[in-house]
Amino acid sequence: MPIKVNVVLDDDVKAGLDRLVDSGKRSRVINNALRREIHLISRRAANARLDKLRTTTKPVSTDDIVKLIRRDRGR
Numbered sequence: 001m002p003i004k005v006n007v008v009l010d011d012d013v014k015a016g017l018d019r020l021v022d023s024g025k026r027s028r029v030i031n032n033a034l035r036r037e038i039h040l041i042s043r044r045a046a047n048a049r050l051d052k053l054r055t056t057t058k059p060v061s062t063d064d065i066v067k068l069i070r071r072d073r074g075r
Contacts, residue, residue, distance in 0.1 A: 002027075 009017070021029050 017026055017029070
C-alpha cells in the first residue's frame with residue numbers, strides 16, 4: 001500500500017525532475033530510482049559480507065564444489 005512521505009531534494013534534482021518527468025509520473029520515477037538504489041546498496045552489503053567470509057574460510061576447488069552439489073541434489 002503506498003504511503004506518502006516528505007523528502008528534501010537538491011535544487012538541481014528537483015529542476016531535472018520537473019523538466020523531464022510529467023507531474024503524474026514523478027512518484028513512479030522516484031520509486032523506481034529508490035528501488036534500484038536500495039537493491040544496489042543491498043548487493044554491495046552482501047558482497048562485503050562475502051568478501052569478509054572469504055578471509056575466514058579455506059579455498060574449495062571447482063571439482064569439490066561439483067561433488068558437493070551432486071551429493072546435495074541426490075538428497
